[in-house]
Amino acid sequence: MKCVASNPRANLNCGVAAQDYFPTEAELITNGATQKNLHERAAAATRAQFGREVFVRAVVEVSNFCRENCFYCGMRRDNRELKRFRALHEQLAEMLIHHRPASVTDINIQAGEDPVAVREIVLPLIETLRRETTLGISVCLGTLTPELYRELQSAGATIYIIKFEIGDAAQYENFAAPGTLAERLRHIRLLAADGWNVSSGFIAGLPGQTPRDLLNNFELARDLPLSGCSVSPFIPGNETPFATAPAANSDWTFNSVAALRLLRPDWIIPAVSAFNLAAADGYRRGLRAGANLVTINLTPDEVRSDYVIYKRDRFIMTEERVLDAIAAENLTPSKTGLADFYLENPAKKSKDEKNPAATI
Ligand code: SF4
Numbered sequence: 177m178k179c180v181a182s183n184p185r186a187n188l189n190c191g192v193a194a195q196d197y198f199p200t201e202a203e204l205i206t207n208g209a210t211q212k213n214l215h216e217r218a219a220a221a222t223r224a225q226f227g228r229e230v231f232v233r234a235v236v237e238v239s240n241f242c243r244e245n246c247f248y249c250g251m252r253r254d255n256r257e258l259k260r261f262r263a264l265h266e267q268l269a270e271m272l273i274h275h276r277p278a279s280v281t282d283i284n285i286q287a288g289e290d291p292v293a294v295r296e297i298v299l300p301l302i303e304t305l306r307r308e309t310t311l312g313i314s315v316c317l318g319t320l321t322p323e324l325y326r327e328l329q330s331a332g333a334t335i336y337i338i339k340f341e342i343g344d345a346a347q348y349e350n351f352a353a354p355g356t357l358a359e360r361l362r363h364i365r366l367l368a369a370d371g372w373n374v375s376s377g378f379i380a381g382l383p384g385q386t387p388r389d390l391l392n393n394f395e396l397a398r399d400l401p402l403s404g405c406s407v408s409p410f411i412p413g414n415e416t417p418f419a420t421a422p423a424a425n426s427d428w429t430f431n432s433v434a435a436l437r438l439l440r441p442d443w444i445i446p447a448v449s450a451f452n453l454a455a456a457d458g459y460r461r462g463l464r465a466g467a468n469l470v471t472i473n474l475t476p477d478e479v480r481s482d483y484v485i486y487k488r489d490r491f492i493m494t495e496e497r498v499l500d501a502i503a504a505e506n507l508t509p510s511k512t513g514l515a516d517f518y519l520e521n522p523a524k525k526s527k528d529e530k531n532p533a534a535t536i
């Protein structure tokens with residue numbers, strides 16, 4: 177898929193014109209007629225950029241071990257109630273090579289921050305998939321060493337998903353997000369400078385988050401060398417310090433998706449399964465607000481319920497649910513994979529990527 181948009185003022189990846197749009201606090205919390213207008217503008221921007229096609233990726237969750245302790249996540253290391261698992265490389269390879277849905281063009285390999293799983297499962301799995309399939313390969317594995325990033329890249333992964341989660345350094349620390357915000361941002365810049373297509377993201381509706389806090393995330397995302405960005409609604413996780421906190425306001429969540437789309441019409445913005453925990457028709461609302469990537473969960477049944485980012489009653493996006501949601505929104509699965517799309521439409525390098533490795 178080539179970008180639909182073209183404009184002589186283009187200076188961003190995939191030919192989209194530089195936009196002057198930046199959201200306001202009021203827009204991020206709006207509802208009613210102004211919200212409708214915001215979402216319609218975002219949908220129009222998505223169609224102008226990508227037509228009616230959405231990317232279809234599958235995810236496999238390969239380990240729920242995690243050395244981090246984020247307050248907002250059920251897989252935090254202090255959760256002693258959770259049965260930990262590492263999936264089997266052979267089982268995943270067999271399923272992805274021979275039994276994946278026909279619509280899937282890319283695979284995302286995801287885990288808690290677990291370098292053991294990276295070595296024992298992820299690297300061999302990427303090598304196998306690279307040898308046996310034409311799937312594009314994304315990974316979401318947390319903050320690792322530059323050496324491990326390079327091994328993953330050499331094996332054949334091209335997209336790194338690493339969310340900054342919280343765009344305020346003090347809140348980032350208070351919620352025990354991985355390392356420090358500064359360190360996380362250095363890793364994002366390092367990955368981009370080393371040739372990865374980097375997708376980041378943030379959480380909407382965290383306990384105590386104000387509209388100004390939410391807006392901080394946009395300022396940060398705007399200045400990072402990203403190819404995509406996500407909005408995850410806060411969902412109180414079992415066995416976390418936030419277990420009794422209220423879930424994200426769905427308006428804040430979907431307004432943030434729409435604002436991201438207007439901020440960067442060229443970005444890949446995923447519809448995340450947690451949208452369905454934020455609102456009954458959340459997945460479709462996300463697609464209507466500007467999301468253009470859907471994910472089918474292919475984690476083996478016997479371990480899927482232990483991958484508890486939020487709670488055990490996850491809303492699993494099966495192939496049927498994903499394709500139904502796309503069809504209901506009059507969208508169509510892209511035949512071009514996401515990794516191939518990025519190859520055809522490389523992200524523009526930002527000025528601040530000169531030698532980020534030196535700072536890690
Ligand atoms: S959000 Fe990621 S890094 Fe933090 S505890 Fe959960 S799996 Fe670990």
